[in-house]
Amino acid sequence: MKLVYLDNAATTPVDPRVKGAMLPYLEDHFGNPSSVHSAGQAVRHAVEEARGSVAALIGGRADEIYFTSGGTEADNWALKGTAWAKSDKGNHIITTSVEHHAVIEACHYLSKHGFEITLLPVDRYGMVDPEDVSKAVTPKTILISVMHANNEIGTIQPVAEIGKIARERGVLFHVDAVQTAGHLPVNVNSLNADMLSVSGHKLYGPKGTGALYIRKGTRIDSLLSGGSQERGKRPGTENVPGIVGFGKAADIARTEMAAETERLYLLRDRLSSELLDRIPDSQLNGHPAVRLPNNVNISFSYVEGESLVLNLDFEGICASTGSACSSSSLEPSHVLLACGKIAEEAHGSLRFSLGKFTRDSDIDAVIEALPRIVKKLRAMSPLAPRAAAR
Amino acid sequence: MTHSGPAAYSPLVIDHVKNPRNIGEMDRPDGVGRVGNPVCGDVMELYIRVKDRIITDASFKTFGCGAAIATSSMVTEMVKGKTVDEALEISNKAVAEALGGLPPVKMHCSVLAEEALKKAVENYYERRGEKPPFGTAVKEHHH
Ligand code: FES
Numbered sequence: 001m002k003l004v005y006l007d008n009a010a011t012t013p014v015d016p017r018v019k020g021a022m023l024p025y026l027e028d029h030f031g032n033p034s035s036v037h038s039a040g041q042a043v044r045h046a047v048e049e050a051r052g053s054v055a056a057l058i059g060g061r062a063d064e065i066y067f068t069s070g071g072t073e074a075d076n077w078a079l080k081g082t083a084w085a086k087s088d089k090g091n092h093i094i095t096t097s098v099e100h101h102a103v104i105e106a107c108h109y110l111s112k113h114g115f116e117i118t119l120l121p122v123d124r125y126g127m128v129d130p131e132d133v134s135k136a137v138t139p140k141t142i143l144i145s146v147m148h149a150n151n152e153i154g155t156i157q158p159v160a161e162i163g164k165i166a167r168e169r170g171v172l173f174h175v176d177a178v179q180t181a182g183h184l185p186v187n188v189n190s191l192n193a194d195m196l197s198v199s200g201h202k203l204y205g206p207k208g209t210g211a212l213y214i215r216k217g218t219r220i221d222s223l224l225s226g227g228s229q230e231r232g233k234r235p236g237t238e239n240v241p242g243i244v245g246f247g248k249a250a251d252i253a254r255t256e257m258a259a260e261t262e263r264l265y266l267l268r269d270r271l272s273s274e275l276l277d278r279i280p281d282s283q284l285n286g287h288p289a290v291r292l293p294n295n296v297n298i299s300f301s302y303v304e305g306e307s308l309v310l311n312l313d314f315e316g317i318c319a320s321t322g323s324a325c326s327s328s329s330l331e332p333s334h335v336l337l338a339c340g341k342i343a344e345e346a347h348g349s350l351r352f353s354l355g356k357f358t359r360d361s362d363i364d365a366v367i368e369a370l371p372r373i374v375k376k377l378r379a380m381s382p383l384a385p386r387a388a389a390r
Numbered sequence: 391m392t393h394s395g396p397a398a399y400s401p402l403v404i405d406h407v408k409n410p411r412n413i414g415e416m417d418r419p420d421g422v423g424r425v426g427n428p429v430c431g432d433v434m435e436l437y438i439r440v441k442d443r444i445i446t447d448a449s450f451k452t453f454g455c456g457a458a459i460a461t462s463s464m465v466t467e468m469v470k471g472k473t474v475d476e477a478l479e480i481s482n483k484a485v486a487e488a489l490g491g492l493p494p495v496k497m498h499c500s501v502l503a504e505e506a507l508k509k510a511v512e513n514y515y516e517r518r519g520e521k522p523p524f525g526t527a528v529k530e531h532h533h
């Protein structure tokens with residue numbers, strides 16, 4: 001059975017060119033970049049090149065890029081590092097109710113340590129109103145953190161506007177760009193971002209790689225204590241093969257993004273319009289227009305998300321109920337609830353995330369299988385009115 | 391590909407999700423049990439047909455996760471041929487075991503199956519104007 005992989009928002013396959021770039025650093029070039037001998041220095045050079053590539057992807061400078069173990073660490077660092085460094089200035093942090101768990105849980109942790117957190121609401125499309133951000137700022141506000149695009153429903157937030165507000169009010173601004181970097185143009189300057197999180201495995205790089213952009217002059221504490229790697233801000237021997245792969249992935253994304261996005265828009269729109277057409281009582285989640293080029297999130301009334309995912313899997317189709325990180329939790333998606341969905345609707349949602357290896361035939365497979373599956377599950381759902389189950 | 395599912399389900403659970411046994415509403419059942427709470431995402435309905443106190447047929451309808459579907463499917467298989475009082479002895483653990491186990495986070499789904507069955511038997515007694523045996527009172531299902 002051919003695998004139809006439509007869960008690229010959870011993770012992407014590694015681009016073969018990325019793998020090729022990494023291999024020498026798993027084999028011959030194994031030196032520690034902190035070593036002064038030539039084996040170490042050859043490797044140091046590769047790490048610095050990757051830093052330049054990641055910087056170029058987001059419009060920052062190489063010396064403003066700090067490699068991390070991934071998006072979660074970058075988000076945690078931005079929030080906790082800023083909170084600890086600025087606790088003398090204030091204790092108020094503004095974020096939104098639809099952030100990734102890495103941000104929400106970091107805030108939860110900080111709230112137990114004396115910080116005040118404002119979770120801004122969103123409209124029914126999952127969008128934050130910059131006005132609300134502006135109103136929430138107080139003299140004690142030290143940080144505003146808003147994601148660029150939502151990982152579950154794909155809605156793109158007005159981050160540039162929010163960044164402007166943050167700048168005017170003298171508050172630091174962090175952007176979680178894990179879902180957008182490499183997929184949409186991201187520029188730390190036009191967004192007025194002081195910090196920005198990126199992840200390698202969401203853009204065809206290896207897992208366990210990521211970076212936090214920190215604008216020069218931004219005060220931030222380290223999460224880890226140890227050596228002087230990453231200019232003393234993030235100790236720990238560098239994940240050299242991972243970083244090299246991440247850099248290569250960033251280069252590829254930068255040069256191929258424009259064409260790839262155009263291609264994805266067509267596939268995405270065909271998938272969502274066909275599913276909404278063919279399956280009664282289905283509803284697109286997230287913003288109808290201002291959304292990621294690769295995200296389709298639909299609620300199907302009377303059926304539950306996990307059983308949809310399992311039944312699709314029986315036919316070789318990989319999708320997700322929302323964010324992959326929460327698929328073992330029983331709670332309905334906090335994002336859909338924030339958009340005003342009731343629990344039942346939130347439970348019946350399915351996310352397809354397309355990628356650069358997605359072809360027309362993959363979309364065909366879903367369009368063929370899903371109406372059948374929904375019908376089968378509705379036939380055994382006690383919530384479905386009899387007509388819908390037929 | 392391993393169809394292990396989001397929560398690492400056993401092959402038998404997967405089999406029941408793929409081919410659920412005894413689905414659908416029953417025409418004029420002798421007992422019906424409906425449990426669950428749409429807020430946590432699951433609703434289960436169990437129907438039984440009883441002859442001479444022996445359950446001759448059972449079927450179900452479920453809105454829920456893979457474990458909810460598999461446990462309701464399995465419990466309808468397990469009760470067939472048992473007396474109504476024997477059916478009351480079927481615990482959620484027994485259902486989960488019969489399925490080759492459930493991930494810990496999904497154990498509560500089997501509770502739903504046990505409760506639906508108990509309610510169906512209670513309903514059977516009620517319909518006959520009899521009192522169900524002591525100890526079958528069903529607590530509401532909450533996560
Ligand atoms: S999650 Fe399976 S029944 Fe609650």
